[in-house]
Amino acid sequence: MESNQLAEKQRVLAEAGQARHPFKEIFYRLRDPALVGDTVMRAAAQSWHLISPSEFSKLYRQVHGHTMCSVARLRGLHEGVKWVIEKHLDGDIVECGCARGGSAALMALTLRQLGERRNLWLFDTFEGLPAPTADDPDYEIAELFTGSCLGQLDEVRKLFQDQGVADGVRFVKGLFQNTISQSHIERIALLHIDGDWYESVKVCLEELYDRVVPGGIIQFDDYGYWKGARKAVDEFFAKRGIKVEMKRLDYSGRAMKRASP
Numbered sequence: 001m002e003s004n005q006l007a008e009k010q011r012v013l014a015e016a017g018q019a020r021h022p023f024k025e026i027f028y029r030l031r032d033p034a035l036v037g038d039t040v041m042r043a044a045a046q047s048w049h050l051i052s053p054s055e056f057s058k059l060y061r062q063v064h065g066h067t068m069c070s071v072a073r074l075r076g077l078h079e080g081v082k083w084v085i086e087k088h089l090d091g092d093i094v095e096c097g098c099a100r101g102g103s104a105a106l107m108a109l110t111l112r113q114l115g116e117r118r119n120l121w122l123f124d125t126f127e128g129l130p131a132p133t134a135d136d137p138d139y140e141i142a143e144l145f146t147g148s149c150l151g152q153l154d155e156v157r158k159l160f161q162d163q164g165v166a167d168g169v170r171f172v173k174g175l176f177q178n179t180i181s182q183s184h185i186e187r188i189a190l191l192h193i194d195g196d197w198y199e200s201v202k203v204c205l206e207e208l209y210d211r212v213v214p215g216g217i218i219q220f221d222d223y224g225y226w227k228g229a230r231k232a233v234d235e236f237f238a239k240r241g242i243k244v245e246m247k248r249l250d251y252s253g254r255a256m257k258r259a260s261p
């Protein structure tokens with residue numbers, strides 16, 4: 001599909017979705033008490049990190065207005081970057097799904113804090129979420145989000161320039177399905193998959209998992225929140241016969257280290 005057709009389809013779906021959202025989603029989510037508890041914890045953590053003097057909190061305050069990721073998941077990325085550097089793991093940092101750029105900027109700021117440089121690849125439509133598919137088990141709710149989570153390329157570029165961390169950042173605009181396979185990424189030290197839908201997560205794993213170095217980090221933003229994201233992850237590892245140990249970051253986020261082949 002042409003980019004302008006995709007944008008138009010997303011706009012129409014987004015308008016229709018926004019008219020029904022948020023009540024439909026709220027009623028759907030309220031059925032899970034664990035999410036309600038997580039939301040309270042999330043709000044408390046956000047408030048704390050807005051005043052805490054810790055090194056992580058200082059970085060958090062620089063990006064929190066530009067991200068939808070929770071504190072726990074941002075901390076997961078911060079710890080992940082530190083791990084990669086401490087262990088001298090070779091490879092780039094890759095984020096699939098950056099929206100307004102906050103989680104990616106946090107990783108770039110962490111690198112700067114450590115006095116390190118790495119290539120940072122950012123993949124996104126920069127036109128908001130594409131439509132989910134019938135492979136997303138919660139399609140009825142997911143489709144309400146088509147066109148949402150919009151971060152425009154100029155806005156994200158500006159964030160990196162304003163923070164002074166634009167060097168070595170590659171912005172790749174388009175659907176993961178069209179862009180990732182064309183990108184010349186050799187080795188990945190940290191892979192952040194934040195694409196929400198089944199097809200989006202699936203293509204990221206199929207194209208990029210083998211390039212993650214042993215000991216490298218893979219963080220999934222949506223494993224607990226969107227059923228299609230979880231399905232894509234579980235299916236991928238089951239098909240490969242790989243048993244993975246996932247670290248639970250919060251209700252939705254999970255992180256793992258790639259084992260040696």
Ligand SMILES: C[S@@+](CC[C@H](N)C(=O)[O-])C[C@H]1O[C@@H](n2cnc3c(N)ncnc32)[C@H](O)[C@@H]1O
Binds near residue numbers: 099129194195
């Ligand atoms: C939840 S947002 C990412 C949030 C971001 N990491 C942050 O810090 O707020 C998900 C992003 O994934 C992108 N996305 C999802 N599926 C995609 C696909 N198949 N191709 C390109 N971008 C996609 C959307 O455009 C959206 O910007």
